[in-house]
Amino acid sequence: MAAVILSKTAATSVIDLEDVSIGYGKDAPPVLVDVNLSVERGSFVAIVGPSGVGKSTLLRVVAGLHAARSGGVTIHQDQRPGHRPVGLVFQDSRLLPWRRVIRNVEFGLEGLPVSRDERRQRAEAALKLVRLDGYARRWPYELSGGQRQRIGIARAMAVDPDILLMDEPFGALDAITRHNLQDELRRIHQETGKTVLFVTHDLEEAVHLADRIIVLGGTPARVVRDVRNSAGRDGSVFRDQVEQLRSEIADNYSI
Amino acid sequence: MQTDKPMKSYQKVALSALGVLVFLLAWEAVARSGVVPARLLPSPSAVPAAFLTEFKSGTWQEMVLASLSHYLVGLSLGTFLGVSFGTAAALWGKWDAFQAWVVRMLRPIPAIAWIPFAIIWFGVSEGAASFLISLTVFWINYYASYAAVRGVDKDLIELGHAFGQGGLIPRLFKIILPGALPGILSGMRAGLGQGWMTVVAAELFGISGLGMRMMEASGLLATHIVVLYMVTIALLYGVSDFLFMQVQSRVLSWQR
Numbered sequence: 401m402a403a404v405i406l407s408k409t410a411a412t413s414v415i416d417l418e419d420v421s422i423g424y425g426k427d428a429p430p431v432l433v434d435v436n437l438s439v440e441r442g443s444f445v446a447i448v449g450p451s452g453v454g455k456s457t458l459l460r461v462v463a464g465l466h467a468a469r470s471g472g473v474t475i476h477q478d479q480r481p482g483h484r485p486v487g488l489v490f491q492d493s494r495l496l497p498w499r500r501v502i503r504n505v506e507f508g509l510e511g512l513p514v515s516r517d518e519r520r521q522r523a524e525a526a527l528k529l530v531r532l533d534g535y536a537r538r539w540p541y542e543l544s545g546g547q548r549q550r551i552g553i554a555r556a557m558a559v560d561p562d563i564l565l566m567d568e569p570f571g572a573l574d575a576i577t578r579h580n581l582q583d584e585l586r587r588i589h590q591e592t593g594k595t596v597l598f599v600t601h602d603l604e605e606a607v608h609l610a611d612r613i614i615v616l617g618g619t620p621a622r623v624v625r626d627v628r629n630s631a632g633r634d635g636s637v638f639r640d641q642v643e644q645l646r647s648e649i650a651d652n653y654s655i
Numbered sequence: 656m657q658t659d660k661p662m663k664s665y666q667k668v669a670l671s672a673l674g675v676l677v678f679l680l681a682w683e684a685v686a687r688s689g690v691v692p693a694r695l696l697p698s699p700s701a702v703p704a705a706f707l708t709e710f711k712s713g714t715w716q717e718m719v720l721a722s723l724s725h726y727l728v729g730l731s732l733g734t735f736l737g738v739s740f741g742t743a744a745a746l747w748g749k750w751d752a753f754q755a756w757v758v759r760m761l762r763p764i765p766a767i768a769w770i771p772f773a774i775i776w777f778g779v780s781e782g783a784a785s786f787l788i789s790l791t792v793f794w795i796n797y798y799a800s801y802a803a804v805r806g807v808d809k810d811l812i813e814l815g816h817a818f819g820q821g822g823l824i825p826r827l828f829k830i831i832l833p834g835a836l837p838g839i840l841s842g843m844r845a846g847l848g849q850g851w852m853t854v855v856a857a858e859l860f861g862i863s864g865l866g867m868r869m870m871e872a873s874g875l876l877a878t879h880i881v882v883l884y885m886v887t888i889a890l891l892y893g894v895s896d897f898l899f900m901q902v903q904s905r906v907l908s909w910q911r
Contacts, residue, residue: 465813488817490810490814492810494810494811496811496814496830497909541910
């Protein structure tokens with residue numbers, strides 16, 4: 401079983417996956433094989449593919465929550481003190497219900513060599529980044545689904561991660577809220593220059609947000625396409641890109 | 656099913672008071688009607704007089720203080736140990752397996768069955784009463800904490816790992832214990848009530864306190880004094896439960 405290697409050497413990529421294969425249980429067939437992927441610093445990479453293909457599992461491996469069966473996972477960690485290599489955003493916001501919003505955002509900063517004052521300042525800055533700076537003293541149950549997701553993003557951004565990992569973060573939201581949060585995420589990415597690895601099954605979301613799209617497919621799954629994307633939300637280009645991806649996924653995915 | 660309209664808190668208090676009043680009036684009516692002989696069922700109106708006699712002689716205060724001290728010592732000890740052992744068993748599978756059958760063997764033995772050993776080990780003393788109370792309270796808290804810790808959302812534990820709080824200490828104090836707190840507190844509350852029940856049983860064999868005084872009075876067929884001490888226990892339980900609820904609702908203010 402291969403664990404995540406934290407490398408302190410400077411590199412243009414933030415994470416490097418080399419021949420990674422992933423499975424559950426010792427004898428079960430692998431879910432994902434031969435994954436080779438380098439994510440460049442500052443880029444926004446989306447991983448798409450049908451349900452059950454192993455997108456979320458891949459993200460969990462990068463986050464260190466699940467060990468790869470074989471292959472190498474390297475995160476090139478920056479030298480700056482007081483930060484964590486990854487910041488994870490879940491589909492279910494996963495806030496601690498017994499902590500007020502501000503203390504939820506501080507959660508990942510605890511245990512880092514950061515003073516209490518700095519911790520509070522960074523949490524407040526993260527709340528401001530997601531435009532919820534008036535909500536610091538609220539309890540999680542007082543928030544809407546979209547607000548909770550924003551707090552989840554703030555919690556991940558507060559640890560100033562080398563890479564922001566997002567696991568279908570807007571999958572459970574209504575269409576209008578999802579659109580708003582997609583725009584917010586684009587703004588946050590542009591403002592902070594954070595590297596983002598974003599898992600989604602929604603092709604339109606991927607084409608709208610990412611500058612690179614990795615398509616997973618097949619059984620066991622592997623990377624079937626690696627697309628540079630600059631369509632954004634630009635009318636016909638956007639539609640073409642979505643349709644092209646859709647047909648490629650259909651070609652590579654036999655039911 | 657149609658749900659009730661939410662009640663205002665003063666309405667709830669008024670209804671509860673009305674319930675107690677109707678209960679006392681019905682009791683008084685039965686006692687006065689002569690259907691049941693007065694010796695078998697004293698009327699509640701005889702209780703205030705009994706209280707005055709017991710209070711003037713200082714017996715009432717003495718018994719209440721004695722029982723309260725057994726209760727508080729037994730309750731604190733039983734709660735602390737019950738929560739600790741229950742949490743430990745829920746956290747570590749090996750320890751759980753090791754103690755599972757010991758627990759199964761000891762659990763069904765009621766506190767009263769331990770009275771002979773309590774007397775042999777502690778004598779007819781305060782310690783014996785506290786021991787019996789803590790035993791009762793221990794099991795309630797053991798099982799409540801075990802279930803509460805087992806029920807903590809695994810996703811929140813994963814969250815801890817993702818944000819560098821996966822070590823035993825941060826995991827225990829930042830995720831597991833706060834997550835299990837509602838269940839642990841309801842176990843504590845159940846222990847609070849069971850503890851008072853055991854107070855009486857523990858004192859019946861001669862350790863100074865409410866139970867002993869009830870035993871003495873019933874020996875003399877002074878049933879109004881027995882009722883006085885029954886009411887005293889009910890009030891003491893009511894007050895402790897009320898105070899606990901106040902603390903509980905403050906501690907769990909993060910819940911909807």
